[in-house]
Amino acid sequence: MLNLAEYRQRPALLADWLPWAGLIAPGVVLNKDGSFQRTARFRGPDLDSATQGELIATSARLNNALRRLGSGWALFIEAERRPAADYPHSDFPEPLSWLVDEERRAAFEESGHHFESGYHLTLAYLPPEESRARAAKLLYENSPGDGVDWSGRLDAFMAETDRVFDLLDGVMPEIAWLDDAETLTHLHATVSTRRYRVGVPEVPFHIDALLADSALVGGLAPMLGDQHLRVVSVRGFPTSTWPGLLDDLNRLGFAYRWSTRFLCLDKAEAEKELGRLRRQWFAKRKNVVALLRETIFQQESPLVDTDASNKAADADAALQELGSDQVAFGYLTATVTVLDADPAAADEKLRMVERVIQGRGFVTIPETLNAVDAWLSSIPGNAYANVRQPIVSTLNLAHMMPLSAVWAGPEKNDHLGGPPMIVTRTDGATPFRLSLHIGDVGHTLVAGPTGMGKSVLLAKLVLQFRRYFGSRVFAFDMGRSMRATVLGLGGEHYDLGADGGIAFQPLARIDHEATAPGRPNGWKAACCMKA
Structure with missing residues (x-):
């Protein structure tokens, strides 16, 4: 990431390309460029149980939270599809309950591998340059002494991220900040083929070297450790979007990392960029010959490039939405990364991802020469690699980001201190774990038409309930x-x-x-x- 050739003469390591420096506050990472980042895990609504009105309201409230961030802010939204836990083992006191559970285990394992998705949102902020900070101090009396107040900048960053968190707390069914160990574990999972919990060192710095435990080999077909790395990027966007646009990715039957990076823009910078686009498309409505003919004969040409005219009107509509503070704008980079020990299997996974994304009207490109740079852009905190130029609104971001989730249920029954009561399978190779307890309350109502299997479900609950001791x-x-x-x-x-x-x-x-x-x-x- 930084030019270290003048300090040492050796080949660059993966750690040199990672943005992280160390932990400076609970869950807050200081990056090498002086920026701060903080990560939260979340789970969005399940499209199978959410109404269209609920999804629209969720997207609107999410847009309301994201449009408040300006220049210097970067959002990293990641959905990681990972292997799910195996079918739980329990000791049943009766032969019948044990036999039924073994049949269910065999049916569960026969259906193939199972995967579930984890979702993380990383907020990164790069403070303004020292020259701008010194100029701002001239406007205040009795301002602090010379130098940069880094402690004050850190406090301001944490306060702003807490405000965004409070806005998202009413939108997401589940959301929580990561602590130090969870933050290191999440960052390690983005740059390694291994999965394990990372402890916090006594001196929590140089975490780039701590977390990089897999070698990165570049080229047209890069490798991460012993896994072949394949990356697909989004180049073009559909003409319209809607909530949960790419939810079908949550139903793929293999592991991947779906990363969406959004570089926020201030209102003035967004107006400047949209104004440039409007002038560019407005000038393309008529070619040079048509303009000369109009000048010579003083008669307007009836032939106009309708496509350029429509794009100019679209840019004007975007300026109106920006002026009324309905949305904010920024640069969006969306990538999907797959890994596999077999290069042919990795290519097949990449084709399946492309099929899903292109089926929604997007234009994708499988990365070759740009594969390493595209993969680096998916790492939380890296705001410099593979910057895509199309400017996108925060409302479109709310539609395209990995927001919706197939709910797989709790991994254990905390009240009874054991596994879930029933483990089965839902759509897209995703397991579903059923526990009747929410906290210490296990009230349950089963309703349905006559003859649809309510009694069978109750009998199954009785059989599976015997997995708990006593x-x-x-x-x-x-x-x-x-x-x-x-x-x-x-x-x-x-x-x-x-x-x-x-x-x-x-x-x-x-x-x-x-x-x-x-x-x-x-x-x-x-x-x-x-x-």
Whole structure:
């Protein structure tokens, strides 16, 4: 990243190209160029359960948060598709419950590999130059002494990122800042083929050398460690966008890193760039011959380049949206990186990614000569590599960034201290883990038409609930739907009211006065559970 040839004579290492220097605050990384960065993990709405109105409202609120950032700010939004955990192992007390779980395990493993996505948002900020900071001090009386107040800049960065976090907290179902260890683990996962938790060193600096544990080999077909590296970049964009535009990437059955980098622009800089584009397209409406003919004959030419006229009108509409503070603008770079030990398999994965992206109207290019530079642009904190020139609004960014997520459920049941109750599979090779507990509350309602399998689901929940040590089940059913399950588990099944045996009669004395002291007269409600 920096020119170190005058200080040492040796080949450049991967660590030399990484932007990170060290940790200077909880979860805050100081980069080599003097910028700060901070990372949060999040999970967006699930498109399969969200309505169109909810997605539009989410995109609007996300745009409201992102449009407040100006020049010097960079956003790195990453979706990492990674292998999911294996089917959990549990000790069942009965042969039937164990056999059912083993059949479910075999069906789960037979369906192939499973993957789930993790989402991270990195906010990076490069403070202004010292000359601009000194000029700003001249406008204030009793300003601090000479030099740059780096502590004040760090406090301002953390305060601004907290404001953005508060705005996103009402948009995302889940969002939280990463601590030091989680930050190092996330950064390590972006530049390595290995996956493990990274501890925080006693002196948390030179983290570029600490995290770079895989060699990078350049060329037309680069390699990271022993894995072949393939990168596809987005060159062209569709004429219109909508929320969750690239959600199909979340359903691919292999690992990848989908990175979206957005370099924010101030309002003045965006107006300057949009004005230049408007003048450029407006001048292309008529060629030189048509302009000379109009000048000589004093008659306007009827032939106009309609495409250039439409693009000039589009730039004018963008200026109007910018002037009314509806959106902000910036430079967008979107890349998808895949790794595989087999070069042919890596190329096939790249083609599948291109098929999904191009199916949404984008124009993509598989990187060859520019592959290393494109991969470096996907690393959080690197705002200099592979800068793409098309200017994009924050609303389009909210539509194209990896926002939506297929919810895979919690990895464990924290209340019962064990694995999820049921592990199955949903769309796109994504596992689904079902736990009935939210905190310490396990209330559940199952509703549906008659004959659609509600009783089968309840019986399956009973069988899988036996994976927890000391579990006990009491069930009231109708039509003996639980009888086979209960007897198979060695339990006792009572047929209430049959042949004059055991029966319930909760309203037997409803017409008599209460004789027990303190008990009120009147009706007493009874709740019956019907499976």
